[in-house]
Amino acid sequence: MTPARSWLSFFLVGFLVIVAMLIVTLFTPAPYGDLTRIGRLSDADFGWRAPPPVVDKAAVQGVPLAEADVVVVGDSFSMTHRWQSKLVQQGYKVSTMYWGQIGWLCEDFTPWIRKAGFKGQLIVVESVERLLGERLDKGAQCKAMPREPQVKAKPFLEPLELVPAFALNWEAKLTTGVITWANMQKVRKSAGDTIYA
Incomplete structure (x- = not known):
């Protein structure tokens, strides 16, 4: 050859x-x-x-921090506001921000969120288990929140209403x-x- x-x-x-x-x-x-x-x-x-439960579009809309009863700091599980809609249906006003926006929960988190206008009584910290330890450890090491809070009314991702259909996986x-x-x-x-x- x-x-x-x-x-x-x-x-x-x-x-x-x-x-x-x-x-x-x-x-x-x-x-x-x-x-x-x-x-x-x-x-x-x-x-x-099976298709997921239908969520009322009004129930996935967030509110400004100054109007919120509950603040959620979450990851991708919180990006559709689907689980937060249960709180909204119970009459709570919810603001959601994401780990990627705020970094860590530093020592001054409570004064930081109060200074931004939050008057509510409940902060829900949601994290995937595999990153929770790192997020809490890094938060314990930092003194000050690095930037102002960013809260958007619309979900980062729209909640899916149907089982996703087949599509070629071009982006993998x-x-x-x-x-x-x-x-x-x-x-x-x-x-x-x-x-x-």
């Missing part, structure tokens, strides 16, 4: 592997839940089976489909908890 043929053979094999990975990734459903995204599991197996990394497939094989073979290496 000539060097040119050898190179072409290696190139063709590599090209076919990459095309196969691309096809698997394109047909792997994009995760819309935190747990499937973090665990790299398929939403086809762990995703919604090339290896996503293969990793998700391998993780799902482990889950299907496991009788209990599964640990990923």
Whole structure:
């Protein structure tokens, strides 16, 4: 075999592997839940089976800090204001801000939020468990909040009203489909908890 043929053979094999990975990734459903995204599991197996409860659009609208009874500091779980709508339906006025906007809950958080106009009595701190320790540790080390609070009336993400339909997963990394497939094989073979290496 000539060097040119050898190179072409290696190139063709590599090209076919990459095309196969691309096809698997394109047909792997994009995760819309935190747990499937973090665990790299398929939403086809762990995703919604029925449409979510309908949420009144008025119940997901936030209020300015000065009008709020409750302030939520949250992460992606709070971005749709879906769970906050339960508080609104009970008559509370809710303002939501996100960890990415404020950084940490520094030593002066309470005076900081009061200075910004909050007169309510309840602050809900919502965080995914895997980041809570770091967020609390960093907050204990900082003295002053670095910027003014930003509260928006509209949710960062609109709550989904239907089970997401199939769509090609164009935005995923090339290896996503293969990793998700391998993780799902482990889950299907496991009788209990599964640990990923």
